Amino acid sequence: MSEQEQPNDEGGEGSHRRDGEPEPAKAGAQASAAGSGAMSAAAGPTARPILSVRDASKAFGAVHALEGVSIDLYGSEVHAVVGENGAGKSTLVKILGGVHPPDSGTLLGSDGRPLFLNGTAAAREAGIAIIFQEPTLFPDLSVAENVFIARQPRRRGGRIDHRLMRRESRALFERLGVPLDPDRVARGLSIAEQQIVEIGKALSFDARVVVMDEPTAALSATEVARLFGVVGSLREHGVAVVFISHRLEEVFAICQRVTVLRDGRLVLTQPVSELTAGDLVRAMVGRDIAARAHEHHDPAGAVLRVQNLSRAGIFQDISFEVRAGEIVALSGLVGAGRSEVARAAFGIDEYDSGSVFVGERRLRKGVPIDAMRAGVAMVPEDRRQQGLVMDMSIQDNIALASLRALTRHGLLIGPAQRAFATDWAARLQVKYSRITNPATSLSGGNQQKVVLAKWLSREPSVIIVDEPTRGIDIATKAEVHRLLVELSRSGVAVLVISSELPEVLAVADRILVMREGRVVAELAQAEASEERIMAAATGQADVPVAIKDGSPA
Amino acid sequence: MSAPAPPAGDPAELASPRRLVDVVLRARTFGIVVVLGVVVAISALIQSRFVGGGELRFILSQTSLYALVAVGEAMVIMTRNVDLSVGSVVGLSAYVSANMFGTHPGIPTILVFAVGLGVGLACGVVTGAITAIGRVPSLVVTLAMLYIIRGIDTIVVGSGVVLASTEPSSFLNLPTDTVLGIPDIALAVAVVVAIAAYYLNSFRSGRDLYAIGSDPDAARRAGIPIAKRVFTAFVISGALSGVAGVIWAAQYATIESTAATGLELQIIAAVVVGGVAIFGGSGSVVGAALGALLLQTINSALNVIGVSSIWIEAIYGLMLIAAITLDRGIQVRLAAALRKRRVRLGA
Numbered sequence: 074m075s076e077q078e079q080p081n082d083e084g085g086e087g088s089h090r091r092d093g094e095p096e097p098a099k100a101g102a103q104a105s106a107a108g109s110g111a112m113s114a115a116a117g118p119t120a121r122p123i124l125s126v127r128d129a130s131k132a133f134g135a136v137h138a139l140e141g142v143s144i145d146l147y148g149s150e151v152h153a154v155v156g157e158n159g160a161g162k163s164t165l166v167k168i169l170g171g172v173h174p175p176d177s178g179t180l181l182g183s184d185g186r187p188l189f190l191n192g193t194a195a196a197r198e199a200g201i202a203i204i205f206q207e208p209t210l211f212p213d214l215s216v217a218e219n220v221f222i223a224r225q226p227r228r229r230g231g232r233i234d235h236r237l238m239r240r241e242s243r244a245l246f247e248r249l250g251v252p253l254d255p256d257r258v259a260r261g262l263s264i265a266e267q268q269i270v271e272i273g274k275a276l277s278f279d280a281r282v283v284v285m286d287e288p289t290a291a292l293s294a295t296e297v298a299r300l301f302g303v304v305g306s307l308r309e310h311g312v313a314v315v316f317i318s319h320r321l322e323e324v325f326a327i328c329q330r331v332t333v334l335r336d337g338r339l340v341l342t343q344p345v346s347e348l349t350a351g352d353l354v355r356a357m358v359g360r361d362i363a364a365r366a367h368e369h370h371d372p373a374g375a376v377l378r379v380q381n382l383s384r385a386g387i388f389q390d391i392s393f394e395v396r397a398g399e400i401v402a403l404s405g406l407v408g409a410g411r412s413e414v415a416r417a418a419f420g421i422d423e424y425d426s427g428s429v430f431v432g433e434r435r436l437r438k439g440v441p442i443d444a445m446r447a448g449v450a451m452v453p454e455d456r457r458q459q460g461l462v463m464d465m466s467i468q469d470n471i472a473l474a475s476l477r478a479l480t481r482h483g484l485l486i487g488p489a490q491r492a493f494a495t496d497w498a499a500r501l502q503v504k505y506s507r508i509t510n511p512a513t514s515l516s517g518g519n520q521q522k523v524v525l526a527k528w529l530s531r532e533p534s535v536i537i538v539d540e541p542t543r544g545i546d547i548a549t550k551a552e553v554h555r556l557l558v559e560l561s562r563s564g565v566a567v568l569v570i571s572s573e574l575p576e577v578l579a580v581a582d583r584i585l586v587m588r589e590g591r592v593v594a595e596l597a598q599a600e601a602s603e604e605r606i607m608a609a610a611t612g613q614a615d616v617p618v619a620i621k622d623g624s625p626a
Numbered sequence: 627m628s629a630p631a632p633p634a635g636d637p638a639e640l641a642s643p644r645r646l647v648d649v650v651l652r653a654r655t656f657g658i659v660v661v662l663g664v665v666v667a668i669s670a671l672i673q674s675r676f677v678g679g680g681e682l683r684f685i686l687s688q689t690s691l692y693a694l695v696a697v698g699e700a701m702v703i704m705t706r707n708v709d710l711s712v713g714s715v716v717g718l719s720a721y722v723s724a725n726m727f728g729t730h731p732g733i734p735t736i737l738v739f740a741v742g743l744g745v746g747l748a749c750g751v752v753t754g755a756i757t758a759i760g761r762v763p764s765l766v767v768t769l770a771m772l773y774i775i776r777g778i779d780t781i782v783v784g785s786g787v788v789l790a791s792t793e794p795s796s797f798l799n800l801p802t803d804t805v806l807g808i809p810d811i812a813l814a815v816a817v818v819v820a821i822a823a824y825y826l827n828s829f830r831s832g833r834d835l836y837a838i839g840s841d842p843d844a845a846r847r848a849g850i851p852i853a854k855r856v857f858t859a860f861v862i863s864g865a866l867s868g869v870a871g872v873i874w875a876a877q878y879a880t881i882e883s884t885a886a887t888g889l890e891l892q893i894i895a896a897v898v899v900g901g902v903a904i905f906g907g908s909g910s911v912v913g914a915a916l917g918a919l920l921l922q923t924i925n926s927a928l929n930v931i932g933v934s935s936i937w938i939e940a941i942y943g944l945m946l947i948a949a950i951t952l953d954r955g956i957q958v959r960l961a962a963a964l965r966k967r968r969v970r971l972g973a
Binding site for chain 1: 827828829830833834836837839840841843844845847848849850903907908
């Protein structure tokens, strides 16, 4: 996979830049057609797409993240890409950004020639800039330097022209309509401001395509309004903007065209004006409702009670309870604050106010040991980083949380440990060749079972499971679901955090939907549907009503 | 980041308390100067001899060597690395260069400096190559180099010693020669510090050092040649240590194989006290040099006011803790201020 595009002649583009400034990275194969003219072009899509994705597919292992997706991006147009968590949006972004080359399919420049993006640098040279939800700036460098790092304008002798750099940065931010001080250090910038710096950087590269990956997820309302202004000025400058968002009202506010992805496939690409919010939600969800893993039953008294839990800027006034024998799901979009609530309840993170009870016992905040002693177990989202010691054996991993019971006079009893681990591995049907092999030797699904075994072996009264089936195959997924149900049957209170709606619907007795740090809906199993959850999670309160007319019950 | 404050009439700012961030960070260097002033003032009150020209000249002369090594060390630490081998390099260079007078009588002093520089360069190239190209953690590489270079030193020196009698008096007088009352060496080191500061501020490759230490991943994505820059930082650190070795020889005259043992930790202390973040990305060589000056001044001050020198190491330790506590405090304050602000702006 080699770099095949030929950079254009350095002086070829009639640019607004002056001599002595850093040469902007050339827009590669498409610069010739999208040259100086487009920069000053009036708003309105040009006839030819600036960038086309043709039939792109990408798989990670057995998971098809993207299958045969084709999208055309036009100058002066804001193109929304929407879909559920895991629909393939991030994969698309990574293909555009040169992070992952597609397994098959091509990218075409504005002249119709294929682009081979084999790295972020190649994408940048092709005029594509990615603005990530949480940009990575150099915290110790000034804003101006973050824009121009490694490309600082120079005077004779190679000295950096600080004044010109500052002036250029200021001009960039003025073009964007956001007066950021070029001299301040990046440390302490809000996420919104960091995004503006990244967008400024994209402009300084003369990017023709700017991809924004859920830029508004962490922004306040005023910041979102400002970002929309910036998107508007990018449009005026002829840039093709790809806008990825979970918030449908934003799609209708600033986008001209929308593409819906579902399970890695393209569902539709249409002008926004032809669609309603209800259409979009249906297109995003539109699959068969998954079979329920269990029938409803009557849970006993509350075991875990969370009351008025708040943490400034993260989540507000969260109250709920989980009863013995009940599975409660915390649903909502990534970034809505679900994991944060669970982490605070378990004592990993601090919280500002509120309280957490297990039975009648109030848990001390910020002390996970206290929660564990009270019988709470937590299976974290990231099993490789937080759930397992990857280089340790399966046996040691399973026994890790129960060591006290397996020691005599402070020394571990080897045979007891092995019997213990073998027993739990069998109960959870972990597939392994030797129990002394390292955890790395297992598949993702079996690793997750080991994590579950580790915590279940403590026989907790409350178990919190964060994204229990992320990245594991379908068969094992069903097994994990069955396990969770059995667990609740045996009287354990289960709190599940999941981004996958079918999973939530399959296992949960009750579903709490979070949006922007608040619980915005509570749905009993009987009344829950993917549409209702998505509507609540995206803030489309009126959608369920709209759907009632046209969708199956 | 010593960019001048933006002119008045700046466009309206997004972040109102942005000044807080900048002012606090700049205050870091200013803080050392203040502490330095306080130490000098207190010492002078107790013992007026302290502010006499002789004592201050002595401090400056003593500081020069430390400041020189600290500049190189600071450049390495800025890139989120560390150079533990500087003490050994100074020791080896001190012996090899001083020994030149014995083996080549009448050799010009400037040539001796060149030899010291050469020794340092060689050490820096090896250390830098292993660290940057081999992608091995610098903590381990330079720890190994600390022992290897010291080992070479011991083998070369054997049981021998360079005695002051073999060195010309013009060489031994170097530390006390002055121009307008200021030690020559201090002036030369000040020039080196100024050049290093200018380089770090005004050249892409210099700014790259900060970027690498600030966020290595982002640096890679920005296309910064990390291995090359880190290598260069180690070579500069080695070279400056080599030159410092010659100064060491002139100052102490009698050189054994244990010369400058443990110097690396004093240097790192000076660099950190001087405000260079131990995890890289921020700080300045001027700060590092001031850190060296502060520690040296405290050393002399204790001497002059009659405190036993056995206290000096404990006090260095206290200074370090004070410095990192200050840095940590600044960070926590900033984070808190930021969180409050976001809540205020929040919808």
